Amino acid sequence: MPREVVFYKAVDQSVLTEGFSIPLLYQEQLIAGLGLTLNRGQKQPIHIWVDGKQYPAVMTNIQFDEQKYPHHKDLLQIRYGRKSPMAAKFREIFSYTNSLITAQKLSTGNGRITHLAEERKEFLAIYSTTIPGELLLECIPNTEFREETAGLVLLGEKAAEGLLDGTDDTASIHLQTRICKVRHLAKTICQDLKIAYGYRCQLCGQYIGEPYGSNLIHAHHIDYFVKSMNNNASNIMILCPNHHGIIHDRNPIFDFSTRTFHYPNGYIEGLKLNIHLK
Numbered sequence: 001m002p003r004e005v006v007f008y009k010a011v012d013q014s015v016l017t018e019g020f021s022i023p024l025l026y027q028e029q030l031i032a033g034l035g036l037t038l039n040r041g042q043k044q045p046i047h048i049w050v051d052g053k054q055y056p057a058v059m060t061n062i063q064f065d066e067q068k069y070p071h072h073k074d075l076l077q078i079r080y081g082r083k084s085p086m087a088a089k090f091r092e093i094f095s096y097t098n099s100l101i102t103a104q105k106l107s108t109g110n111g112r113i114t115h116l117a118e119e120r121k122e123f124l125a126i127y128s129t130t131i132p133g134e135l136l137l138e139c140i141p142n143t144e145f146r147e148e149t150a151g152l153v154l155l156g157e158k159a160a161e162g163l164l165d166g167t168d169d170t171a172s173i174h175l176q177t178r179i180c181k182v183r184h185l186a187k188t189i190c191q192d193l194k195i196a197y198g199y200r201c202q203l204c205g206q207y208i209g210e211p212y213g214s215n216l217i218h219a220h221h222i223d224y225f226v227k228s229m230n231n232n233a234s235n236i237m238i239l240c241p242n243h244h245g246i247i248h249d250r251n252p253i254f255d256f257s258t259r260t261f262h263y264p265n266g267y268i269e270g271l272k273l274n275i276h277l278k
């Protein structure tokens, strides 16, 4: 079974109780992999593999008012329901998120998690398979995430970033294997951003590799990863190696509200390119 991660999903209340939506960007690949054709309003049973066991679920193409939303794309969801073995299994594996939700429920009465710190998130990796109707999910619970990132913290920020965005493969195989899940997750996020910026530096706007046919560009963590463990796109900036080097040499403060770097010598620099930092 060829295994390729299609996307990652941060675990939330919906994953633990009823199911989750497929982001638009990945719908086509996932549906093709499953060998399904689903018109709006249709659903089909699928099987989800988790930890070597099979769980029944349903892939649904949500029906909505097409006259009201004529240009709306399909809304695909994987559903299993609150009392299903799938939901029970997720609540067991992601007991950390489940306990946070339960605690929140007790304190606020609504059970909604308003904000979950990045280092507390748990993830599902959704793989494509070539077996019709079968989906493979890999769980990345918080304990595992923490264990893996602990190995990275010891490396220091620049080396950790190089490993996470796939520009530095010099780490030992032992370490690479130990941080496999986190690394795969990070690489996917970094690659998406690099492509979105056309391999250009957000500070100088240059595609430095272009004349050479090279896509060399770095992903920089604004709040240093080894401290924040925050690998969300909202904490990542795409930089050419020169500017990346300068940032780590001078450690300027990034002001998110104005999206400017403030250097120790008083120099202030804004971003030439920005499509994802709000």
Ligand SMILES: [Zn+2]
Pocket (backbone or CB within 6 Å): 201, 202, 203, 204, 205, 206, 239, 240, 242, 243
């Ligand atoms: Zn640059």
Ligand SMILES: [Zn+2]
Pocket (backbone or CB within 6 Å): 158, 161, 219, 220, 221, 244, 248
């Ligand atoms: Zn960096």
